[in-house]
Amino acid sequence: MSEFDQELDASGLNCPLPILRAKKTLGGMDAGQVLHVIATDPGSVKDFDAFSKQTGNELMESKEDGGKFHFMIKKA
């Protein structure tokens, strides 16, 4: 797992909460900083991909590990 500046554990939350929480957390971060999001909602894989494409915040990494999904998002 690469380096990150903040971590958001959205485990147990369902659509659209992981995205909304991530958006809120990114709002308090500086450009270039990296947010690590942990989620258990399988739908979040496509959702974070779409979130990244539409908001310009780069999805640096997206992977599953032990039933949890991990996303590394760099704030634009």
Added chain:
Amino acid sequence: MDEKKLAIIATKGSLDWAYPPFILASTAAALGYETQIFFTFYGLQLLKKKLALEVTPLGNPGMPMPMGMDKWFPVLGLALPGMQGMMTAMMKQKMKSKGVASVDELRELCQEADVKLIACQMTVDLFDMDQAEFIDGIEYAGAAAFFEFAGESDICLYI
């Protein structure tokens, strides 16, 4: 990049149908859309300070029933007193266990994200509703005001 716009008309006042407008509006706002929801007729229930939304299995053959109740309950049984309250309690319990947000929470997230919530003035008058029953921070307007925004929108949904 120009800000995209989403316009939604919310017409339904049940617990299940409260979700689509608030989920889509809050998500759109997170994606950078300027978003408005126009609440008309039964949709106005979604703007009440104290939400008393219920879900009904009546006239809804697509609703998954707990414990196979649809197998041993005739349709008329679903009209029994207390059935709707029980269904609502079970639905809320299920949503909580699956990590689905409450309607209150999604509505707050919409307001935090500057989603504009507009109550249909005509319906408010029609049903003799009191503005004091509604949450703060909403606007009251009519069809022409809706079109002013919807006419410029990229996506327009009727729910």
